[in-house]
Amino acid sequence: MSDSEQSADAAPEAPKSFTVTLNVRRYDPEVDTEPHWESFDVEMYSTDRILDALHSIKWNQDGSLAFRRSCAHGICGSDAMRINGRNRLACKTLVKDLDITKPVYVEAIKGLPLEKDLIVDMEPFFDAYREVRPFLVASDKPEKERHQTIAQREAFDDTTKCILCAACTSSCPVFWTDGQYFGPAAIVNAHRFIFDSRDEDAKVRLDILNDKEGVWRCRTTFNCTEACPRGIQVTKAIAEVKQATLGTRGV
Structure with missing residues (x-):
């Protein structure tokens, strides 16, 4: 050999x-x-x-x-x-x-x-998550599925990736110092439904997040985006919710 x-x-x-x-x-x-x-x-x-x-x-x-x-x-x-x-x-x-x-x-x-x-203790985190109504609200009752275009789906596709690990929220300096701030993860999950064309409760969520402890507490440090293990553009999502709150973008 x-x-x-x-x-x-x-x-x-x-x-x-x-x-x-x-x-x-x-x-x-x-x-x-x-x-x-x-x-x-x-x-x-x-x-x-x-x-x-x-x-x-x-x-x-x-x-x-x-x-x-x-x-x-x-x-x-x-x-x-x-x-x-x-x-x-x-x-x-x-x-x-x-x-x-x-x-x-x-x-x-x-x-x-x-x-x-x-x-x-994750309860404060989940309390904020529940407060933004993270579920689909729709009064219509279709015989089959609710139709949605590819473009409509893309509007919130990124924020569907959240796994509620709290990495983004607990990386936020505002969240560290202000126990009342909703935090990035709650806003991300609100975004997921605010921009969903099938949902009818966008205004309710925007009113919730327009509170003094809502989106306006964000200081755009990008800590949340860097921390996300799923690669969600968290800061971008928060900015889009801010725009929607001001009525500068249709939802």
Whole structure:
């Protein structure tokens, strides 16, 4: 057998693991008065995600570590957290995309009440979401489907992608400092129906968002757009709702 044939038959080289240090901001309300940082060394591979690292810590080092996760594929949005100071989904953040020569910092998202470790109380977030009436309102009763052109669908297509992870809302400085602000995610979900040609409640939603804690609290910092794991143009959607509120764009 030639050298080339031997090389072709050789087993592929196994991927190499390496150690990553995670600094996790911990908080247990039963024993802690303030959150504190705790360091963990985790053996990982370049294709692993931060969620894999958290699983490894919980299963092999400290079973008390608390965080949310469900689908692990960037669809449910439950594992939103701050990773190296940026809001991300742990299940979509690959280790190879981070600078692992330094510790990776992981903490809960900001602006919502901290319950334990990486878990926050999402009720204030969902309260704002429910307040903008995020459902189709239509009085007609078609025999089959409600017709809509491609152009009509495109008007709100981007905002249908929201998975309610709160990454955008909890990245907003106004939301951090003003507990009454609806926040980007609620406005995005209002946009989805305001611009839906089949819906009849656009004016009601616009009146809600024209309140002092509505769209006019947005300072256009683009934090929300950068934080969105689904690539929604959040700031653009908020601007379109502002325009609609002023009556400068038909809905």
